[in-house]
Amino acid sequence: xxLAIRDVRHDLxxxxxxxxxxGLLLTVVLAMTGIxxxxxxxxxxxxxSFGADLWIVQRETRGPxxxxxxxxxxxxxxxxxxxxxxxxRTYVAHTIQxxxxxxxxxxxxxxxxxxxxxxxQALPIVAGRPIAQPHYEFLxxxxxxxxxxxxxPLGREVYVVVGITxxxxxxxxxxxxxxxxxxxQKIQNETSNESxxxxxxxxxxxxxxxxxxxxxxxxxxxxxxxxLIPAIGPAPVAAVMLNLAPGASEAxxxxxxxxxxxxxxxxxxxxxxxxxxGVVEKTRRQIGLxxxxxxxxSAILMGLxxxxxxxxxxxxxxxxxxxxxxxxVILGMILQESLLLxxxxxxxxVVLGNVAFDLFPRRVVVGNEHRLALLLVVALxxxxxxxxxIKKALAADPNEVLAG
Amino acid sequence: MTGGRSGGVVARSLSKxxxxxxxxxxxxxxxxxxxxxxxxxxxxxxxGSGKSTLLTILGLINPPSSGWLSIGGQEVIRDxxxxxxxxxxxxxxxxxxxxRSNLIxxxxxxxxxxxxxxxxxxxxREARQRARDIMEALxxxxxxxxxxxxxxxxxxxxxxxxxxxxxxPSLLLADEPTASxxxxxxxxxxxxxxxxAKDRGAAVLVVTHDQRALDLxxxxxxxxxxxxxxxxxGVAAHSTPGGR
Numbered sequence: 001x002x003l004a005i006r007d008v009r010h011d012l013x014x015x016x017x018x019x020x021x022x023g024l025l026l027t028v029v030l031a032m033t034g035i036x037x038x039x040x041x042x043x044x045x046x047x048x049s050f051g052a053d054l055w056i057v058q059r060e061t062r063g064p065x066x067x068x069x070x071x072x073x074x075x076x077x078x079x080x081x082x083x084x085x086x087x088x089r090t091y092v093a094h095t096i097q098x099x100x101x102x103x104x105x106x107x108x109x110x111x112x113x114x115x116x117x118x119x120x121q122a123l124p125i126v127a128g129r130p131i132a133q134p135h136y137e138f139l140x141x142x143x144x145x146x147x148x149x150x151x152x153p154l155g156r157e158v159y160v161v162v163g164i165t166x167x168x169x170x171x172x173x174x175x176x177x178x179x180x181x182x183x184x185q186k187i188q189n190e191t192s193n194e195s196x197x198x199x200x201x202x203x204x205x206x207x208x209x210x211x212x213x214x215x216x217x218x219x220x221x222x223x224x225x226x227x228l229i230p231a232i233g234p235a236p237v238a239a240v241m242l243n244l245a246p247g248a249s250e251a252x253x254x255x256x257x258x259x260x261x262x263x264x265x266x267x268x269x270x271x272x273x274x275x276x277x278g279v280v281e282k283t284r285r286q287i288g289l290x291x292x293x294x295x296x297x298s299a300i301l302m303g304l305x306x307x308x309x310x311x312x313x314x315x316x317x318x319x320x321x322x323x324x325x326x327x328x329v330i331l332g333m334i335l336q337e338s339l340l341l342x343x344x345x346x347x348x349x350v351v352l353g354n355v356a357f358d359l360f361p362r363r364v365v366v367g368n369e370h371r372l373a374l375l376l377v378v379a380l381x382x383x384x385x386x387x388x389x390i391k392k393a394l395a396a397d398p399n400e401v402l403a404g
Numbered sequence: 405m406t407g408g409r410s411g412g413v414v415a416r417s418l419s420k421x422x423x424x425x426x427x428x429x430x431x432x433x434x435x436x437x438x439x440x441x442x443x444x445x446x447x448x449x450x451x452g453s454g455k456s457t458l459l460t461i462l463g464l465i466n467p468p469s470s471g472w473l474s475i476g477g478q479e480v481i482r483d484x485x486x487x488x489x490x491x492x493x494x495x496x497x498x499x500x501x502x503x504r505s506n507l508i509x510x511x512x513x514x515x516x517x518x519x520x521x522x523x524x525x526x527x528x529r530e531a532r533q534r535a536r537d538i539m540e541a542l543x544x545x546x547x548x549x550x551x552x553x554x555x556x557x558x559x560x561x562x563x564x565x566x567x568x569x570x571x572x573p574s575l576l577l578a579d580e581p582t583a584s585x586x587x588x589x590x591x592x593x594x595x596x597x598x599x600x601a602k603d604r605g606a607a608v609l610v611v612t613h614d615q616r617a618l619d620l621x622x623x624x625x626x627x628x629x630x631x632x633x634x635x636x637x638g639v640a641a642h643s644t645p646g647g648r
Contacts, residue, residue, distance in 0.1 A: 001515055001522050010510030010551070316508045322465065324495030325523050398465045401506055402456060402579060 003320075003329070004336035007313060018305055019341055023348030025298050030353045030374055032291040034364035039283055041365055043171040043275050046111075047268070049123050050091070052241035053250060055266045056257060063264075063271055064091060064238035065171055066278045071263060073234045076114070082256050084248030089114035090237040092181055094188045095174055098154060106152075108144055108177045109170040112184030112237075120163065120178045128163035134180050139163040141175035143363075155190040159183070171279045173362050185235045200224070295377060302385035306338045310389035314396050322398035334389040335382075342382030346375055411477025412607040413439040413462070413575050418471035418481075420457050420630075431457040432468065435632040437625060439607040441574070444597055446618055447611045449627035455611050458627065462609065463498060463577055464490040476574025495524045499568030499606070503580035505560035507552040507567075513559075514539065514548035517566045524571065538566045542596065558589045565593065569600050576600060578610040582617050594620040 008015045047055075047065055056079055058069040073090060080088040092112035100106050113120055119130040120139045128148045131137045140146045140161045150161045159179070168176040179187065191199075200223045207213050207222040221229055244250060250267065257265045266274065276284075310317070317330055350371055357364035420432040432454045439445050449455045460466040462473070464486055473481035475497045480487055499520075500506075507516045518535035522528070539545040542562045544555075552560055561581065568576055578597065582590030594610075594617045601608045610621065618624065624635040 001511075001519070001528075003511075006515065007510045313510070315506075316510070319506055319508060320523075322463070322494070322500060323520055323523060324491040324493070324498075326491060329523060398463075399460060401500075401502065402459060402463070402465070 002336070003333040004340060007309075007333065008337060008340060015341070016344070019344035020348060022298060022301060022305075022341065022345035023352065025294060025301070026345050026349035026374065026378065027352045027356070029291055029294045029298065029377075030349050030366055030370070031357065031360070031364060032287050032294065033370050033374070034353070034357055034366040035360070035362055036284060036287045036291075037365035037367075037370070038363035039171075039173075039280055039287075040276065041167070042169040042173060042363055043280050044272050046109075046168050046170065046176055047271055047275065049165075049168055050089070050241055051122055051243070052089070052268060053244045054242040054254065054257070055091075055268070055271050056240040056242065056263045057238070057266065059262050059264050061264065062274045062278060063266055064093060065271065065275050069238045070236040071238070071240065073237045075240050075263065076237070078260075079240050079242055079257070082253055084245055084253040085242050086245035086248070087117065087243040089118050089241045090181055091239040091241055092184050092188075092237045093170075093176075094184075095170065095172070096154075096187065098152075100152065106144065106146075108141075108175045110184045110187055111176050111178050112181030113178055115180035115182070120165075123163075123165050123178065124167065125163045126166045128161070130163060131178070131180060132162065135183055136160060137162045137179075138183070139165050139178040141165045141168045141177065143167075143169065144175040144177060154187050157183075157186070167363070169363070171275060181237070189235060295381065298378075299381040299384055302338065302342065302381055303388040305341065306334065306385045306389040307392060309337060310334055310392045314392065315400065317393050317396040318398050318400045321396060322401050327394075330393050331390050334393055335386045338382045338386035338389065339379070342378045342385075346378045349374070411474065411574060412441045412443065413437075413609075414474045415462075416472040418458070418461055418468045418473060419484075420454075420461060420466070420468045430630050432461070432632070433630045435471070435627075437632065437634045439575070439609060441605040441607055442601045443623065444601045444608040444610065444621045446621040446624045447609055447627065448613070448624060453627045454630040454632075455627055457630070458632070459577055459579060459609075459611060462575065463500065464493055478574075492524075495520060496571060497574045499571070499573035499576040501561075501564055501568045501576065501578040501581045503583045505552065505557075505564040507560055507563060509552055512549050512551055513544060513555060513563045516552070516563055517570055520567060520571045534570055535566070538570050539563070542566050557584060558592075561585060561589070561593055562596070565596050565600070569604060569606070572604050573606055576606045576608045578608065578612075580612055580614075581610065582612065582614045587616060590614060590616055591620070 055063055056071065056075060057063045058071050061067055061069045063069055076088045076090050079085055090112065093109050095107065095109045097105060097107040113131065115131070115134050119132070121130040123139065125139065126142065131139065136157060136159050138159050138161060142164050146152065146161050148161055148164060151158050152161070165176070165178070170176060204219065204222040207219055212218050244253060254265050257263065320330055353366060357366065416436050418432060418435040422429045422431060435458060447455055447458070461468045464480060467486050468481060468484050470484040471481060475493070478497065480493050508519070511519065514535050517539055518531040521531040521534060536545060539548055542565060544559055544562045544566065547555055547559055555563065576597065582593050585593060597608050597610060598620055600606055610617065626633045626635065
């Protein structure tokens with residue numbers, strides 16, 4: 001005869017309700033773990049997806065994923081000429097928020113690919129195809145919610161979704177969308193006709209008022225489109241990604257690049273470490289603290305619940321002692337009830353998590369190792385909680401039964 | 405017919421005191437008595453006379469300050485110390501019945517009855533069979549699967565008696581078992597104790613204030629200010645004025 005089961009069965013609804021409450025708390029603990037894992041995965045998925053060996057960024061900056069980085073687009077060609085470099089690509093990215101034709105807001109990170117070498121073919125495309133033309137096509141991450149063939153107006157142009165990627169997000173959680181570099185920069189820098197006219201007029205006025213204004217040719221160019229002025233280069237990029245030739249020495253290539261005074265160089269691993277150490281670290285500590293607090297709260301709650309359950313049957317415990325029950329019988333009953341409560345709450349948390357985590361706006365990644373870790377934590381707090389009840393049970397006096 | 409264990413209860417010079425100096429209280433003083441197997445003895449005494457103290461000593465809940473005790477032929481207290489494992493002795497040699505039935509509320513009547521056997525690791529099948537038998541004998545077999553809250557007061561007390569007898573204890577301690585029952589039910593309960601004593605060979609000590617119960621006991625012990633007076637005469641003699 002299992003006394004713990006009998007006791008639980010006697011007031012099943014209260015026990016189940018308690019387990020549900022505790023289960024919800026453990027669901028939040030599991031969610032915190034999953035959100036943390038998701039943040040790490042989200043933060044590193046995008047840089048990982050490019051498969052670059054080295055990243056060239058603005059001098060003394062931590063790279064485009066940690067802070068603003070601006071380097072000349074021409075650096076791509078310079079880097080390509082370094083012995084040992086097989087491939088160089090530019091990286092541009094910026095977050096934009098626009099309204100879709102149906103009025104719903106959409107926020108994503110527009111990433112520019114080095115057309116024509118990089119059409120997104122290395123990205124995890126789960127539907128559709130890579131970009132096939134230099135303009136007006138893009139790849140959207142699944143979490144953006146746009147279907148294949150969707151036509152999205154951005155600025156004065158309309159862009160078509162030709163491919164869907166999976167799991168590529170910015171460190172802030174925004175889905176990524178991949179355009180050709182020129183399209184991405186156009187989307188970023190596009191201004192109204194009026195502001196273009198005003199800018200050109202202001203530029204002409206500045207030239208006219210200076211010594212340079214005496215040159216009629218220069219004066220003519222000053223009012224033209226920026227792209228027609230030879231002295232003004234193309235828009236800067238955030239970084240240049242390099243892939244090394246087979247057998248090439250990374251150290252040698254890196255030494256060459258680091259000799260340049262205008263850039264810093266990071267390996268892929270360093271880039272990851274910078275992201276995790278800088279962007280994710282505070283979030284990690286915050287979530288870790290929150291998770292720890294929830295575990296402590298769960299332990300305290302369980303302790304109180306087990307204590308209350310023990311107090312409720314203290315007379316029965318005293319009677320059991322009077323009838324000659326071994327100490328292990330009484331302690332076993334309390335420990336089993338505690339483990340049963342923890343087990344039920346844990347099971348509920350896992351089931352609820354499996355159902356609910358997909359509905360979370362951010363990615364929640366929970367693996368079996370995390371479930372196992374939570375199970376061990378729950379087992380531990382169940383045992384600790386039972387100690388409170390056990391102490392009370394040990395103090396139960398058989399004399400109370402005789403005293404009536 | 406005496407079918408149970410032999411030995412009954414033998415107590416020699418059981419004393420219990422609390423405190424020292426000004427707070428010294430002699431709760432029980434040099435109590436000595438014997439209760440034969442199959443004998444039903446009533447213990448009478450006013451509140452604070454030492455009844456509960458004697459009960460907790462006989463129940464091996466609190467050891468005496470000094471004295472010697474054997475139950476069922478087994479020495480259980482020597483020089484004021486419990487000899488052996490009190491839990492095992494309680495599980496095997498002692499049965500308890502109280503004023504309130506004191507059934508465990510989350511166990512069914514049958515589970516309450518066989519609890520003592522299961523605590524002593526008697527196999528489940530045998531425990532169930534013995535529980536069925538004794539509940540049948542006490543007329544509560546049809547309530548076997550009911551929780552205590554679903555039983556009447558009389559049924560609860562019968563279940564409690566079944567629990568106290570199922571392991572055939574050498575000593576049955578009953579504390580005011582008829583106090584909360586009506587006259588007829590109280591008499592039935594005392595009859596059950598008599599039957600248990602005779603059929604199972606248990607020594608029965610009933611603490612009671614209930615005069616109605618006294619015509620069904622073999623002897624009466626009286627206690628006052630910790631001093632136990634052992635009656636050697638029958639109940640009829642006791643009820644006669646001046647007979648005691």
